[in-house]
Amino acid sequence: MNTAQQTDPQAQLRSLYMSLLTKQERFDEFKQLLAMYPTVQGEEEVEPADAAEVRQKLNQRIREWTGSSFAGLSSSQIQMWRAIVVDNRFNVALSPWKESNMY
Amino acid sequence: MEISTHVDAVWSAFCGSLPEDLQNEAGQLARRVGLVPIPDVPWSNIFKNEVTLGAPALLARAMPSVSHEHLMCSVTAHMLAIVNAFAIDRMLDRQAKSSADLSRLLDHVRTRRDRAMLELTCQETSPYLDVECSSLAAIHTERILLEHCRSLTFEDYAQLSLGKQAVAFPASLALASASGWDDRQVSAVKHALEGIVLGLQYHDDVVDWEDDWRDGRAWAVCLCRGVAGADCVSPHAAGHPELVRQQVHQSGVLVTMLNMSRRSFRRAAGLAAVLGANRLATWAREQERNMAKLAARETESAGYVVREHQLFNWAMEVLG
Numbered sequence: 412m413n414t415a416q417q418t419d420p421q422a423q424l425r426s427l428y429m430s431l432l433t434k435q436e437r438f439d440e441f442k443q444l445l446a447m448y449p450t451v452q453g454e455e456e457v458e459p460a461d462a463a464e465v466r467q468k469l470n471q472r473i474r475e476w477t478g479s480s481f482a483g484l485s486s487s488q489i490q491m492w493r494a495i496v497v498d499n500r501f502n503v504a505l506s507p508w509k510e511s512n513m514y
Numbered sequence: 515m516e517i518s519t520h521v522d523a524v525w526s527a528f529c530g531s532l533p534e535d536l537q538n539e540a541g542q543l544a545r546r547v548g549l550v551p552i553p554d555v556p557w558s559n560i561f562k563n564e565v566t567l568g569a570p571a572l573l574a575r576a577m578p579s580v581s582h583e584h585l586m587c588s589v590t591a592h593m594l595a596i597v598n599a600f601a602i603d604r605m606l607d608r609q610a611k612s613s614a615d616l617s618r619l620l621d622h623v624r625t626r627r628d629r630a631m632l633e634l635t636c637q638e639t640s641p642y643l644d645v646e647c648s649s650l651a652a653i654h655t656e657r658i659l660l661e662h663c664r665s666l667t668f669e670d671y672a673q674l675s676l677g678k679q680a681v682a683f684p685a686s687l688a689l690a691s692a693s694g695w696d697d698r699q700v701s702a703v704k705h706a707l708e709g710i711v712l713g714l715q716y717h718d719d720v721v722d723w724e725d726d727w728r729d730g731r732a733w734a735v736c737l738c739r740g741v742a743g744a745d746c747v748s749p750h751a752a753g754h755p756e757l758v759r760q761q762v763h764q765s766g767v768l769v770t771m772l773n774m775s776r777r778s779f780r781r782a783a784g785l786a787a788v789l790g791a792n793r794l795a796t797w798a799r800e801q802e803r804n805m806a807k808l809a810a811r812e813t814e815s816a817g818y819v820v821r822e823h824q825l826f827n828w829a830m831e832v833l834g
Contacts, residue, residue: 424832432822433815435759492828501827508550509562510826 418480426477437476444469445493458486517568518558524590525557528626536622539615547601547610557593565710565797567593570686573703576790580693587634588692592685594627595642599649599681606653607729634688641688645680652677660731663747665739668770672712675719679711702785706794709782713801716775717808720768721823727758738765763816769809772819776805 431438447465458466470483484492494500501507529540544550549560557567565572570588574580601620604610628640635641656674659666683704690700719726723734735747735758742765747758762768783798811818 421833428825428829428833431825432811432818435817435821438817438821438825492832495828495831496825499827502831506555506559507827507830508555508560510823512549512561 420482423473423477423479423481426479427473427481430476434476437472440472441469442496444472445489446497448489448493450490450493450498462486515571517564517571518556520571520586520589521558521564521567521593522556524586524593528590528594528623531626532619532622536615536619539619543597543601543616543619546616547604549600549604557597563714563797565794566714567596569682569707569710569794570689572794573686573789573791574689574693575793577690577693577695580689584634584689584692587630588685588689590630591627591634591642591688592682594623594630595681595685598623598627599646602650603653606657631684631688634685634692641684642681645684649678649680652680657731660726660733660736663739664736665743666733666736667740668737668774670740671733671737671771672774675712675715676708679708679715682711683707699789702789706782706785706789706791706798709778709780709785710794710798713775713778713782713798713805716771716778717805720771720775720812720819723762723768724755724759724820727755734762734767734771737767737771738762741765741767759817768816768819769812772805772809772812776802776809779805 431441444465448469449459449462466484466486466489469489470481473484474481529537532540539546542553544555544557544560545553558564561567568589570592571585574585574588598620601610601616601623605612605616610616624642628642631640631642632638652674656678659670659674686703686707687700690703695703719733723732726732727735738747738761742761746765747761779798779802783795783802786792786795786798808819808822811822
């Protein structure tokens with residue numbers, strides 16, 4: 412029997428977020444796997460085998476952490492996550508610098 | 515008038531008064547000192563709260579006899595003092611590169627700040643000359659202590675943190691006096707603002723402690739040594755961030771710092787309410803609640819606050 416968290420993508424992401432917030436080792440591994448994913452790939456290029464392996468590992472770990480049937484990140488999604496979390500690039504429309512300029 | 519409108523109006527008027535060759539430099543200042551990653555962000559959209567640049571305007575809402583001229587002088591002096599302090603701090607920290615144009619611009623910032631202050635106080639000397647010296651002395655002392663990874667107490671921490679923030683008070687205190695508030699009320703303004711700047715500072719030092727340690731200067735590490743003994747977190751452990759993190763987490767100093775922040779905001783909220791500065795009181799009370807929540811989460815799961823901060827942009831993008 413599937414619970415909402417097991418099937419709802421937003422609920423799965425919220426569960427992942429809470430899991431990363433509460434466990435340092437998961438947060439470190441999450442960042443490390445994102446950092447291992449190659450940054451630049453042409454849109455037409457096939458995902459290299461080692462990159463696919465990292466992606467599969469991250470997807471598997473997310474399933475374990477959230478206890479859900481997480482569908483898995485695509486290559487473009489994982490690159491976006493990497494850009495935000497590892498390379499600290501973000502959507503300027505959200506004014507995220509305010510979070511750093513607390514006073 | 516909204517606080518953001520005050521702040522942007524002050525900066526716009528200041529830029530308009532500059533020599534033409536400095537106006538572009540002024541427009542780029544926030545980016546030059548690393549406060550924003552893109553150009554042309556209005557100052558009202560740079561900080562997370564409106565208190566940092568607009569404290570006098572928030573307090574003025576509780577001053578029935580304040581004049582518009584006094585208010586604008588006070589906001590001008592305060593905002594330019596804070597902008598100057600950030601720029602200097604970033605340059606000392608080597609986060610911003612000094613240049614002849616930037617130095618000239620900051621000379622203009624200080625001159626306009628002092629002129630606004632003298633108009634407000636009708637004195638011959640700007641109080642910023644003294645407080646700027648004491649603030650710089652505190653910044654240098656802090657730098658030396660943290661770079662040498664000394665064992666420090668929470669009393670050291672509170673004292674130096676307050677010293678660094680000395681430029682945050684004169685404009686609001688002068689406005690309170692100019693609007694006819696008595697000594698007790700002026701003193702309450704000072705203590706309310708102290709609570710706010712310390713509350714913000716303590717929280718910031720928790721959120722950024724790992725980055726600060728990578729730069730070789732973190733209060734959390736020195737306080738950890740003060741609590742757990744000088745053997746804890748050797749300065750030579752710089753190459754072992756996981757060991758340092760583990761010791762800082764185990765020492766509980768991050769929770770203590772968050773509770774110091776919570777208490778500072780509580781003190782500020784109480785005093786602001788007594789003064790009738792309701793918007794300020796409401797904001798400070800909200801910060802107090804936030805700090806209580808963060809302290810509880812940090813207690814349950816050490817490192818929570820740093821991780822939450824590091825995941826903020828990702829969570830905004832992915833979770834909305």
